[in-house]
Amino acid sequence: MTGINQTNEELKKVLVALTRDLILIPSTAGRPDDIERGLEFMRNHIESLNHIRVSDYEHDGAPSIVILPEHVESPDVLLCGHLDVIEHTDLRSYKSEVRNGRIIGPGAGDMKGGLAIMMELFRDFHTRYPEASLGLVITTDEETGGESGIGYLVKKAGLRCGAAVIPDGGSLEEITVEEKGLLHLRLIVEGHAAHAAFPWYGRNALEYLVEKLQCIRDFFDNLRDKSQDHWYPTCSTTILQAPNRTINRVPDYAEADLDIRFPPPHTLESILNDLGNLIGDDPELKIIISAEPTHLSPDPLFLSVTEEITGRPARLIRACGGSDGRFMAAHDTPIMMSRPIVGELHSEEEWIDIESMLTYYRICERYLNLKLL
Numbered sequence: 001m002t003g004i005n006q007t008n009e010e011l012k013k014v015l016v017a018l019t020r021d022l023i024l025i026p027s028t029a030g031r032p033d034d035i036e037r038g039l040e041f042m043r044n045h046i047e048s049l050n051h052i053r054v055s056d057y058e059h060d061g062a063p064s065i066v067i068l069p070e071h072v073e074s075p076d077v078l079l080c081g082h083l084d085v086i087e088h089t090d091l092r093s094y095k096s097e098v099r100n101g102r103i104i105g106p107g108a109g110d111m112k113g114g115l116a117i118m119m120e121l122f123r124d125f126h127t128r129y130p131e132a133s134l135g136l137v138i139t140t141d142e143e144t145g146g147e148s149g150i151g152y153l154v155k156k157a158g159l160r161c162g163a164a165v166i167p168d169g170g171s172l173e174e175i176t177v178e179e180k181g182l183l184h185l186r187l188i189v190e191g192h193a194a195h196a197a198f199p200w201y202g203r204n205a206l207e208y209l210v211e212k213l214q215c216i217r218d219f220f221d222n223l224r225d226k227s228q229d230h231w232y233p234t235c236s237t238t239i240l241q242a243p244n245r246t247i248n249r250v251p252d253y254a255e256a257d258l259d260i261r262f263p264p265p266h267t268l269e270s271i272l273n274d275l276g277n278l279i280g281d282d283p284e285l286k287i288i289i290s291a292e293p294t295h296l297s298p299d300p301l302f303l304s305v306t307e308e309i310t311g312r313p314a315r316l317i318r319a320c321g322g323s324d325g326r327f328m329a330a331h332d333t334p335i336m337m338s339r340p341i342v343g344e345l346h347s348e349e350e351w352i353d354i355e356s357m358l359t360y361y362r363i364c365e366r367y368l369n370l371k372l373l
């Protein structure tokens with residue numbers, strides 16, 4: 001094989017440099033210019049390839065790029081990644097360092113390290129095999145639900161593939177096959193303002209909401225079981241606010257945002273019914289994002305390649321978080337959801353293990369060799 005990346009050492013340097021360059025770009029949903037800059041960076045890495053076309057999409061303010069070989073509509077294998085990272089208030093935190101064999105910085109693990117691997121893999125593979133039916137898609141809204149990125153591309157733009165590689169869950173030899181369903185809800189209470197010395201004249205929206213949140217808390221606490229992988233419904237109150245800024249005024253409005261995750265046999269309908277029985281129609285309930293639990297089926301060839309390269313058995317795991325995989329899975333596409341070793345996701349100390357990036361790269365490379373050549 002006449003690889004562009006002859007040695008592991010050379011490849012490691014390329015992957016570390018690409019990852020660190022990507023981390024420098026604060027590509028959060030709230031910074032469209034930086035999202036565009038990140039896409040440009042990726043485009044530049046790839047567009048010099050012959051026989052490749054880059055298509056731009058945009059839906060609801062979220063741009064995506066789809067890179068396919070000329071004359072191929074549905075590639076046999078599609079590499080899928082998202083450029084967006086979650087928001088840190090201090091812009092100066094978007095930097096990285098290399099320490100103890102890790103790249104440490106916001107988005108290193110989720111998923112700029114993964115993007116670096118896919119960019120390089122795509123470039124190298126197409127340089128050597130220009131006819132290969134391999135595509136690459138980069139979206140920018142995974143952290144805010146994925147509906148306008150992969151969701152739009154699959155449901156509206158007709159994007160299809162033979163199999164999808166999504167390095168956004170699992171670990172090196174842990175391949176995700178089940179993902180919990182997801183409900184992002186807003187609970188809204190309208191009350192009645194009053195002087196706080198005479199609370200009987202008002203209806204305290206905030207206190208009422210807190211009571212209801214406690215009912216919901218108790219309900220989900222009862223569903224908890226002892227499963228090692230926390231395979232039961234959970235509910236986290238993530239935002240609680242009232243616009244009231246006056247200490248001696250009973251607030252007339254309050255709202256809370258909930259993040260609910262649930263495995264089968266629970267469904268969106270059953271969870272919403274449970275909530276309805278608990279709180280009736282006050283607070284008012286607004287659905288922000290919803291997704292049913294998802295089953296992902298990886299290509300058996302990918303499992304055997306994972307075992308061959310890591311020397312360890314591949315394990316099929318269940319994940320409490322969701323991913324873009326669910327949009328692809330809706331069309332029975334085999335999904336390969338594993339990735340390098342990562343940690344401290346969504347913190348400023350987020351990291352990715354460099355040696356495992358190399359291993360993951362080799363797993364994907366071997367899989368593409370067997371699958372596409």
Ligand SMILES: [Zn+2]
Nearest residue numbers: 110111142168
């Ligand atoms: Zn991610």
